[in-house]
Amino acid sequence: MNAPVDLAALKTRQQTAWASGDYAVIGTTLQLVGEQLAEACDLRAGERVLDVAAGNGNASLAAARRGAEVTSTDYVEALLQRGAARADAERLSIEFRVADAEALPFEDARFDAVLSTFGVMFTPDQPRAAAELARVCRPGGRIGLANWTPEGFIGQLFQVIGRHVPPPAGVQPPSRWGTQEHLAALFGDRVTHVTVTRRHFQFRYRSAAHFIDVFRTWYGPVHRAFAALGPEPAEALASDLAELLTRLNRAGPDSLVVPSEYLEVVLTRR
Numbered sequence: 001m002n003a004p005v006d007l008a009a010l011k012t013r014q015q016t017a018w019a020s021g022d023y024a025v026i027g028t029t030l031q032l033v034g035e036q037l038a039e040a041c042d043l044r045a046g047e048r049v050l051d052v053a054a055g056n057g058n059a060s061l062a063a064a065r066r067g068a069e070v071t072s073t074d075y076v077e078a079l080l081q082r083g084a085a086r087a088d089a090e091r092l093s094i095e096f097r098v099a100d101a102e103a104l105p106f107e108d109a110r111f112d113a114v115l116s117t118f119g120v121m122f123t124p125d126q127p128r129a130a131a132e133l134a135r136v137c138r139p140g141g142r143i144g145l146a147n148w149t150p151e152g153f154i155g156q157l158f159q160v161i162g163r164h165v166p167p168p169a170g171v172q173p174p175s176r177w178g179t180q181e182h183l184a185a186l187f188g189d190r191v192t193h194v195t196v197t198r199r200h201f202q203f204r205y206r207s208a209a210h211f212i213d214v215f216r217t218w219y220g221p222v223h224r225a226f227a228a229l230g231p232e233p234a235e236a237l238a239s240d241l242a243e244l245l246t247r248l249n250r251a252g253p254d255s256l257v258v259p260s261e262y263l264e265v266v267l268t269r270r
Contacts, residue, residue: 005170007124011102014122015075021223024056024082026215033117033146033201033262034058040197040266041144043068047112050136053101053119057083057094059144063115064092071111073099074119102128109138117146118262121177130186137269143191145265146199149178152261153203153248158221160244164237165225178263193268200259207256208245212238 037059043049045067051060056079060072064087072094074080080096087094099105101120114137123129133143148154155175167173176182180196187194205211215222216238226234251257 005124005168010124010168010171011100014124017224018122018220019076019078020220020227021218022082023076023079023218023220025218027056027058027079029203030117030201031058031061033199033264034060034062034115036199037115037117037144037146037264038062038066040195040264041113041115041142043113048110049113049115050104050106050111052099052104052114052116052133053122054083054116055079055119057086057096059115059117060094061086061090061092063113064094065090068113070094071106072096073101073104075100102132104132104136106136108135109141110136111141112138113142113144115144118148120145121147121174124171126172126176127186131190134187134190134269139269141269143187143265143267143269145177145183145263145267147177147263147265148175149198149261149263150175152178152200153244153258154260154262156244156248157241160240161222161225161237163240164233165228178261180263183263183265183267187267190270191267192270195266197264198261199264200261203256203258203260205256208242208249211245211256211258212241 043063043066047068049063049068049070051072054060054072054074057072060070060083064070072083077098084096101123102125114133120129137143216226248258249256
């Protein structure tokens with residue numbers, strides 16, 4: 001019989017990973033996803049909006065640009081500081097608050113809309129995180145999510161990393177949030193309506209080597225994976241990532257454009 005997974009210890013390791021590098025360098029390139037999610041949720045001026053696992057604030061900024069009253073949360077304070085700097089530059093009013101997606105410090109039904117772009121999907125205790133999103137959303141409010149799919153590029157990237165640095169046994173992969181079946185299991189009868197749209201984000205870099213260098217330097221999970229390996233295993237990981245990137249590249253030999261599928265999800269709270 002397998003020993004139970006220590007989710008608290010896993011969360012601590014994940015927090016360390018996301019605090020390494022500087023996710024904001026990557027996150028800023030994903031701003032389009034936050035804008036599209038804000039439109040999909042039909043956000044209105046004056047609505048109370050919570051961004052969960054917000055990173056450097058893409059969905060937070062998108063909501064604030066539409067006149068919402070926004071609270072932006074993450075468990076990595078340095079990323080919230082990057083989001084705050086972006087909000088200051090645009091003269092947007094956003095409250096930034098350190099918070100754990102699995103234990104949100106807000107009363108029930110506090111928000112009209114609860115958002116997360118490629119954030120809450122990485123929580124260790126997935127049912128608990130889903131319950132928290134639903135708890136703080138008012139009846140009739142919207143929960144808006146952007147989640148990488150298992151079969152898309154980022155899902156495949158994590159599979160490649162997992163072959164070199166195996167994930168903890170017994171932990172569900174984050175990409176399960178990118179399947180409609182798992183979303184239905186997570187939210188169950190807490191929601192009355194679910195709209196799912198398959199979208200593709202285009203990763204645009206000079207080359208496969210450029211992508212690997214940027215992600216190895218700045219993207220926490222990739223940064224930590226390389227740091228955990230010796231020189232030869234790290235070279236093997238880089239080679240496998242380069243093969244994946246080259247295979248999915250639609251730009252030809254002179255550039256890199258890799259589509260990555262994700263689910264844009266809007267759930268209506270019961």
